[in-house]
Amino acid sequence: MKLHDLTAVPGSTKNPKRIGRGHGSGWGKTSGKGQKGQKARAGFSQRAGFEGGQMPLQRRIPKRGFNNIFAKEIVTVNVGTLDKKFEDNAVIDAQALIKAGIIKTAADGVKVLANGNVTKKLNVSVNGYSKSAKEKIEAAGGKAEVI
Template sequence: MDLNTLKPALGSTKQGKRIGRGPGSGHGKTAAKGHKGQKARSGGSIKAGFEGGQMPLQRRLPKRGFTPLDRVEYSLVNLKQLEVFEAGSVVDAAALAERGLIKCACANVKILGDGDLAKSLKVSATKFSQSAKEKIIAAGGTVEEKA
């Protein structure tokens, strides 16, 4: 087999439409553009969102809200979700991502106080709610807040 003998499989390729090449092609005369009008002219295209000169929808609707530049997104984890860890283990972003509790190990993590904790864990996160801190310490664990 040589590269110059390779051909596509039968039926896998189609010939392109040859428009405007006479009446025998079935696409002669108006070249499949219909009769007259903007879409039949050369360069006749209408940009997306154009409503015939009427004020377009994206300009009729009010602008709303803004995106603060200093916003910090946190991945939220509740105390009841930490029950999957063994007693005495270190719980940080990498361990949470490994167990599928957060999407990315590089994320900022905030531990919330929903649920109870029966094990002593060493929990390391970016932020803690006050109730979460109290419950972790009450269970005999330690809290490490990273900046």
């Protein structure tokens, strides 16, 4: 087999549409562009969302809310999740949570919430706790340290 013997698999390629090549082709005269007008002319292009001068949809719909660029992204974790994933006397920080697959990134901080129960002694050091989460960790004999 040589390079000049290679061909495409049958059905994998199509011939181009040869427009403007006579009435018999079905694409003669106006070449599929309809009758006269801006859209039939060469070089026609229209920006996205243009509605012929009518007020475009993106301007008719009211703006709502705002995006606070100073907002902190705090990742939350429940004490029940910590109890399931970690062993007794485990030292838990942001890196341990990422390594265990509980969170993806520590973002601007990690906060522990009180959903679930704690049965193990856990030494947790994160950026924040809810009041009841801190009480649950300490009631089980663990330490809740704010960093």
